[in-house]
Each structure stands twice: as structure tokens, then as C-alpha cells.
Amino acid sequence: MNQFIGSRALPDLVYHRPGTMDDLLGLVKGIEGEYRVVAGCTDFIPAIRGGKWRFADGINVVDIRGVKALSGIREEKGEIVMGAATRLSDILVSPVIREKAPVLADAVSQMASPQVRNTATVGGNLCMASPAADTAPPLLVLDAKVAWRTADGEETTPLNKFFLGPGATVLPPRSVLTEIRFPAPGPDEAARRTRMGQRTAFVCSIISVAVWLRGGPEKIEAARIAMGAVAPTPILITAAESVLIGKKPNEATLAEAAKTAASNIAPIDDLRATADYRKSLAETLTRRLLAACVGDLA
Amino acid sequence: MKITVHYTINSKACDLEVDAGETLLEALRNRLKLTSVHRSCEEGECGACTVLLNGEPVNSCLMLAAAADGADILTTEGLMRGDQRHPIMDAFVDLHGMQCGFCTPGLLMTGYSLVRKANGGDLDEATIRQSIEGNLCRCTGYMNIVKAIQEAKRRKDAGDWW
Ligand SMILES: Cc1cc2nc3c(=O)[nH]c(=O)nc-3n(C[C@H](O)[C@H](O)[C@H](O)COP(=O)(O)OP(=O)(O)OC[C@H]3O[C@@H](n4cnc5c(N)ncnc54)[C@H](O)[C@@H]3O)c2cc1C
Ligand code: FES
Ligand code: FES
Numbered sequence: 001m002n003q004f005i006g007s008r009a010l011p012d013l014v015y016h017r018p019g020t021m022d023d024l025l026g027l028v029k030g031i032e033g034e035y036r037v038v039a040g041c042t043d044f045i046p047a048i049r050g051g052k053w054r055f056a057d058g059i060n061v062v063d064i065r066g067v068k069a070l071s072g073i074r075e076e077k078g079e080i081v082m083g084a085a086t087r088l089s090d091i092l093v094s095p096v097i098r099e100k101a102p103v104l105a106d107a108v109s110q111m112a113s114p115q116v117r118n119t120a121t122v123g124g125n126l127c128m129a130s131p132a133a134d135t136a137p138p139l140l141v142l143d144a145k146v147a148w149r150t151a152d153g154e155e156t157t158p159l160n161k162f163f164l165g166p167g168a169t170v171l172p173p174r175s176v177l178t179e180i181r182f183p184a185p186g187p188d189e190a191a192r193r194t195r196m197g198q199r200t201a202f203v204c205s206i207i208s209v210a211v212w213l214r215g216g217p218e219k220i221e222a223a224r225i226a227m228g229a230v231a232p233t234p235i236l237i238t239a240a241e242s243v244l245i246g247k248k249p250n251e252a253t254l255a256e257a258a259k260t261a262a263s264n265i266a267p268i269d270d271l272r273a274t275a276d277y278r279k280s281l282a283e284t285l286t287r288r289l290l291a292a293c294v295g296d297l298a
Numbered sequence: 299m300k301i302t303v304h305y306t307i308n309s310k311a312c313d314l315e316v317d318a319g320e321t322l323l324e325a326l327r328n329r330l331k332l333t334s335v336h337r338s339c340e341e342g343e344c345g346a347c348t349v350l351l352n353g354e355p356v357n358s359c360l361m362l363a364a365a366a367d368g369a370d371i372l373t374t375e376g377l378m379r380g381d382q383r384h385p386i387m388d389a390f391v392d393l394h395g396m397q398c399g400f401c402t403p404g405l406l407m408t409g410y411s412l413v414r415k416a417n418g419g420d421l422d423e424a425t426i427r428q429s430i431e432g433n434l435c436r437c438t439g440y441m442n443i444v445k446a447i448q449e450a451k452r453r454k455d456a457g458d459w460w
Contacts, residue, residue, distance in 0.1 A: 009319070010320070011319060012318075013299060013318040013319040013362075014318060015301060015362065017365070017367075041360060042342060042360050045321070045359070045361075045362075046341040046342065049340060049341060061318070063364075063365055065365070112432070113342070113345065113431050113432025114355060114408070114428075114429055114431065114432050115342070115355045115357045115408070116342050118354045118355060118356045119356050119357075201431040202343075202432065
């Protein structure tokens with residue numbers, strides 16, 4: 001094949017596209033040599049092109065999008081269930097998500113570009129385990145669980161326990177992430193998110209924040225705050241919960257919770273922003289989001 | 299590894315042998331000589347390689363040719379009717395929606411997909427700008443691109459469209 005001048009060609013690939021879950025799991029179990037399970041390839045292709053991942057001896061690529069059961073969004077026994085290979089653009093237009101979890105649609109609407117969203121998947125975003133993964137903060141505050149399968153069985157873990165570090169998750173070798181599920185929020189719950197980037201569109205987040213509250217104008221019964229791009233992984237910040245729970249959500253309480261949340265992160269200086277700026281944003285954005293949620297509950 | 303894929307490209311069925319490590323962009327440009335599909339960043343950042351896959355804009359540089367097996371693909375070549383330019387192309391010409399032209403095929407595909415699906419009255423500027431967020435243009439400053447897409451919608455509403 002004549003490559004383009006200056007093009008960084010992909011290495012030798014062996015491409016697999018199993019059509020059923022059993023074929024997929026069997027294939028992954030028996031595969032020899034390097035392999036990657038891929039979905040949209042929007043992280044995979046740039047990673048090998050850019051040299052972040054190198055496969056000198058070639059690589060097996062197992063495309064999971066031939067398995068229909070891995071895509072789609074449904075409501076089931078009070079839970080919202082998304083297949084791991086559900087595309088970001090499908091989340092955006094899903095009536096279930098728009099009605100029950102608009103906070104997730106809101107986050108997805110600011111991710112990447114329309115073109116990337118038409119192929120990128122939610123499972124790929126989580127498995128890539130970027131500290132800035134934009135689906136993570138809303139899913140963390142929605143109390144999401146993730147499920148994976150191997151040829152030998154199935155396991156589920158809270159998303160909060162899924163990330164280990166940049167690019168690292170608890171997924172065991174030869175497993176495939178299958179589902180992301182979270183309880184369908186009720187009328188006494190509110191969730192909001194925001195992100196800060198150099199532009200509004202098509203940038204990696206400097207910081208992203210999501211908050212969730214249950215209760216009413218007189219008392220907060222439960223609270224969750226999550227952030228992206230402020231730690232080696234997207235994180236749930238539990239320290240601020242006790243500041244909120246059982247309290248009347250007045251300005252002072254919300255301000256104290258925001259301050260506690262910001263003092264429990266350890267962001268870094270990088271190309272996009274300084275640690276100090278991130279801390280300052282963490283406090284301000286959390287306070288604003290909490291106030292907005294209280295408004296939603298009223 | 300060689301793989302035989304089947305595409306419908308610009309309404310024509312086509313069987314093609316591709317390398318497993320080949321992107322859709324490479325297959326379209328190198329094998330099928332569909333050179334309207336421009337290559338630039340090859341990492342999803344610029345949109346110059348945008349094609350419609352089953353009616354939706356995607357970056358052909360971020361997709362394996364093998365993974366597009368079975369797809370219906372539309373490139374700018376497919377917008378032409380013989381020698382006749384598509385009304386959205388005319389709108390770009392008439393309203394100066396391009397300067398160097400490098401970004402133009404990608405913007406035409408994104409714009410075409412937006413206009414084709416749009417109902418109701420004029421497209422507002424915010425909607426157009428959001429839908430072209432994935433297409434970079436280093437020349438025009440986008441003003442005339444937005445106007446050209448708006449004009450394309452008007453031409454569609456006036457019955458000038460395919
Ligand atoms: C131009 C551009 C802009 C972007 N902007 C954003 C942004 O704003 N916010 C953001 O968060 N991300 C962004 N991304 C990153 C990327 O698009 C997302 O992370 C996307 O959701 C990845 O999904 P995918 O299906 O393409 O993953 P793939 O590339 O297919 O896979 C990514 C990784 O996850 C693994 N994997 C995927 N699915 C599974 C599974 N089911 N089981 C086990 N392992 C699996 C793969 O092995 C691989 O390591 C951007 C990417 C590009 C190219
Ligand atoms: S070449 Fe595909 S997005 Fe730039
Ligand atoms: S016209 Fe030159 S890049 Fe858009």
C-alpha cells in the first residue's frame with residue numbers, strides 16, 4: 001500500500017469482528033500475542049499513530065461493534081442501562097437519557113466533535129481511563145456501576161472503584177466491558193455538570209465537575225460531587241458529602257461544601273492550566289452547580 | 299492481513315480488498331481515488347477527511363477501512379450530478395464560503411448532512427456553528443461558511459436539492 005508522504009502508518013493489524021457475545025469472549029480468551037478490544041477506535045488510532053502505544057510485532061484488533069447486544073440504552077427495573085459500545089451520539093438523542101439523566105447528555109454534547117461522537121463509545125471513554133474522561137464525572141455522581149465479562153463469568157463494580165490511574169482500570173486481562181448502569185433518578189434528585197476548557201467546543205477539559213443532590217429546599221438527604229482532570233483519575237470526592245447531608249442548603253452550607261471539595265483534590269500544573277487555577281475553579285464551579293441543583297429541587 | 303469489504307460508495311456498490319491496518323481515509327483516497335476526501339491531521343482534529351457513513355458525518359481518518367464494511371458512504375464526488383454541482387456547492391461558491399478550499403469537502407459533507415435533515419425555516423447561526431465544530435477552517439473565519447450553509451437550506455426549501 002502506498003502510504004501518504006509523512007503519514008504515520010498503522011502497524012500490521014489482524015482485524016476481528018465477532019458477531020455474537022460468545023464468539024467475542026471465546027476469541028478474546030484464546031487470542032495469542034498483543035491484542036486490543038476496540039469500539040469506535042477514536043482513542044485507539046491516535047494512540048498508535050502518535051506512538052503512545054507501540055506494537056512492533058503487530059496486533060490483533062477485536063472490534064466489538066459487530067455484537068448488537070453491546071449497544072443501546074434501556075430502562076430496566078428502575079435502572080438505566082447502557083451498552084458499553086453505545087455511541088456518544090446515541091446518548092445525545094436517547095429519550096431515556098434526555099428525560100432521566102440530562103446531566104449525561106449535557107456532558108456528552110460538549111465532548112469532541114459531531115464526527116467523533118458518531119463513532120466514539122461511552123465504554124471506550126471509560127476504558128481509556130483518561131483523568132479528563134468527560135463521561136466519568138456525571139456517571140460517578142449518578143452512582144453508576146460497570147459490568148464486564150470474560151469467557152468464564154461476569155463481574156460488576158461501582159464506577160468509583162473502576163479507575164486505577166491514567167490509562168489503567170481494574171478490568172482483568174481478556175475481559176470486555178459490557179454495560180454501564182445507574183439508578184434512574186427520582187423527582188427529589190437533581191444533577192448538574194460543567195467543564196472548563198480553552199474554548200467551549202472540541203477541547204480537553206481543564207477541569208470538569210458534576211454534582212448530584214437528593215432532598216428538598218429544607219434538607220439535603222444525600223449528595224455526591226465528582227471531578228475530572230484534577231487527579232490521576234476521575235474522582236468522587238466524598239469529603240464534602242458530610243458537610244451537606246442533613247443540612248438546609250443555604251448559601252453558607254453550599255460554600256463550605258465547595259471549599260471542602262476543592263481542598264480534597266490535588267491537581268497538577270500542565271499545559272492547559274496551573275494547579276492553583278484548577279483548585280480555584282473547583283471551588284467556584286462546585287458552588288455554582290450545588291446552587292443550581294438546589295434551584296432544581298425547589 | 300488483507301480483508302475484502304463491501305461498501306456502497308456514492309450510490310454504487312463496490313467490493314474492495316484492503317489492508318487491516320488501513321484507514322477508511324487511505325482506502326478512499328489511495329484505492330478509490332476519491333481525492334475530495336482530504337487528509338491533514340489524521341487524528342480527528344480537523345474534519346478535512348469528513349465523509350458521511352450511513353448518513354452521518356465521521357472522520358474517515360479515525361476509522362479502519364475494515365470496520366466500515368457494509369456501510370453506505372458518501373463523499374463530495376457523490377454530491378455531483380454528472381457535471382452539475384450540488385446546490386450546496388453552488389451556495390459555497392456564490393457566498394464565498396471558501397478561500398484555499400482545503401477544508402471545503404469536509405464542510406460540504408457536514409453542511410449537507412445538517413441541511414438534509416433540517417426541517418422548518420431558516421437554520422440559525424448557533425445550530426450551524428455547533429454542527430461544524432469538528433471542521434477547522436484556517437482561512438475564512440467561518441462567517442461565509444455559515445452563510446453558505448444557511449443559503450443551501452433556503453435553496454433546499456425552494457426545491458433546489460438532491
Ligand atoms: C479529536 C478528538 C477529540 C476528543 N475529545 C474528547 C473530549 O472532549 N472528551 C473526552 O472525554 N474524550 C475525548 N476524546 C477521546 C475519545 O473520543 C473518547 O475517549 C471516546 O469515547 C473513546 O471511545 P472509542 O469507542 O472510540 O474507544 P476506542 O478507541 O475504541 O478504545 C479506547 C480504549 O478502550 C478500550 N476499550 C474500548 N471499549 C472497550 C470495551 N468494551 N471493553 C474493554 N476495553 C475497551 C480499548 O482497548 C482502548 O484501549 C477525543 C478524541 C478525539 C480523537
Ligand atoms: S484528517 Fe481526519 S480529522 Fe484531520
Ligand atoms: S478555506 Fe482554507 S482552510 Fe478553509
